[in-house]
Amino acid sequence: MRGFEPAPQGLVLTLLGAYLEPRESAEVWSGGLVRLLGEFGFSPGAARVALNRLVGRDLLARTRDGRHVHYALTPRTITVLAEGDRRIFSLGRSARAETTWTVLWHAIPEERRLARTRLVRRLRFLGFGPVQDGTWLAPHDREHEVATLLAEHDVTEYAGVLLGRPATAVDFAVFVTRVWDLAELAAHYESFVDRFRRHTATDDREALLLRTRLVHTFREFPFLDPELPADLVPPPRHRAEALALFHDLYPALAEPARRYFDHATSMR
Numbered sequence: 001m002r003g004f005e006p007a008p009q010g011l012v013l014t015l016l017g018a019y020l021e022p023r024e025s026a027e028v029w030s031g032g033l034v035r036l037l038g039e040f041g042f043s044p045g046a047a048r049v050a051l052n053r054l055v056g057r058d059l060l061a062r063t064r065d066g067r068h069v070h071y072a073l074t075p076r077t078i079t080v081l082a083e084g085d086r087r088i089f090s091l092g093r094s095a096r097a098e099t100t101w102t103v104l105w106h107a108i109p110e111e112r113r114l115a116r117t118r119l120v121r122r123l124r125f126l127g128f129g130p131v132q133d134g135t136w137l138a139p140h141d142r143e144h145e146v147a148t149l150l151a152e153h154d155v156t157e158y159a160g161v162l163l164g165r166p167a168t169a170v171d172f173a174v175f176v177t178r179v180w181d182l183a184e185l186a187a188h189y190e191s192f193v194d195r196f197r198r199h200t201a202t203d204d205r206e207a208l209l210l211r212t213r214l215v216h217t218f219r220e221f222p223f224l225d226p227e228l229p230a231d232l233v234p235p236p237r238h239r240a241e242a243l244a245l246f247h248d249l250y251p252a253l254a255e256p257a258r259r260y261f262d263h264a265t266s267m268r
Contacts, residue, residue, distance in 0.1 A: 004213050008042050008050035013059065014216040016073060017081045021263040024078060027063065027070040032253050037265075039209060068267065080122075085147075086213075087125060087222040092235070099229055100141040102167065106134050106159040115153040122149050127226040129179035137179055139228050160228050166232075173233050182236060185224050187239035192217060197245055204263070207256035214253075241256025 006014070015036060020026050028159055030051060051071065054060040060071045073081070103125065110115040120136075128136040143163060144213035150156040166172040178181075196214055201207040225236065 004040075004217070006040070006216055008037055008046055009054055009059075010215060011037065011040060011042075011212075012050055012054060013077070013081070014219070015211060015261070016077075017084065018212060018215055019258055020073065023073050024061075025072075027072045028265050029267050030069040031267070033071065035264050036208075036261070039205070040212075041101075050226060083122075084125070084219065087127075088219055091221055091225065092227060092239050099139060099165075100163050102128075102138045102140060102146065103141040103162040103164070104115075104128065104136040104138075104146055105132075105161075106136075106155065108134075108155050108158045108229075112155060112158075115155050119149060119153050120156060127222065129176075129177055129226055139176075139226055139232075153185065176228060176233065180226055180228070182233065186237040186239075188221070188224055189236055189242040191260060192242045193238055193245060196249065201253060201256065204256040204260035206224045207253045208260040208264075211250060211253035211257040214246065214249055218242075218250075 001068070012033060014231050016023075016028065020028055020135075030048075033051060034047040038044065042050070047241070051060065055062050055071075058074055061074050063070050063072065072129045106116070106119070108119070123136050123138075123146075126138060126142055127140055128138040128142070131137050131259070141163060143161060146159075146161055147156075150159050193215070201210045215235055221242075
């Protein structure tokens with residue numbers, strides 16, 4: 001599919017998140033993962049580098065059985081994937097009215113920049129947008145999730161969190177357009193619909209390729225869509241169509257896609 005150019009490490013996590021079961025105990029043969037990455041255009045060398053880097057980031061655990069290498073998800077990755085499932089599969093499923101908002105301030109020092117980078121990515125996935133350097137805003141009560149993230153990255157001492165509601169004396173709808181680019185968000189939803197609405201799969205291999213591209217592309221929406229309250233701004237154009245397409249196509253392709261994953265990762 002033209003226009004699909006994922007990073008190999010991210011694609012590995014998409015594949016394992018979609019097909020490896022049970023996540024807590026299952027292992028997958030390294031040769032099978034290399035074979036699957038090859039289906040998406042990655043060389044064996046690039047695939048092995050990606051797997052090694054995921055191990056180095058504590059996102060995969062490597063085990064050996066004689067000459068064969070297998071990979072399993074680490075507890076950190078299992079947690080991240082579960083968080084991702086909640087955001088991906090609940091995104092836009094019900095209209096949201098006025099709600100509690102979360103403001104996060106942080107002043108994480110430069111020597112902790114890796115923790116800061118990882119925190120920021122997770123904040124975006126939870127619907128936070130940047131107000132200014134070190135200040136983030138989300139139209140949700142994220143007290144529990146933020147506390148967990150700060151503790152996970154050992155940066156609690158550098159942050160503060162406030163829950164509240166926007167004042168009615170000013171036009172807050174205008175302000176949020178400076179935090180989130182709502183026109184760009186609508187364009188992303190439109191592009192998703194245009195890309196996937198006419199695609200079908202005629203065999204198990206095509207089902208895996210299409211389903212993986214579908215979910216890998218869709219999982220970017222939690223980073224982009226804060227799910228603003230409907231009484232503040234209208235829902236993004238094309239979101240309803242994109243959600244319907246995803247929730248119809250993703251389960252419809254599950255069985256043949258899983259068969260091909262099992263076939264490709266088999267050592268037989």
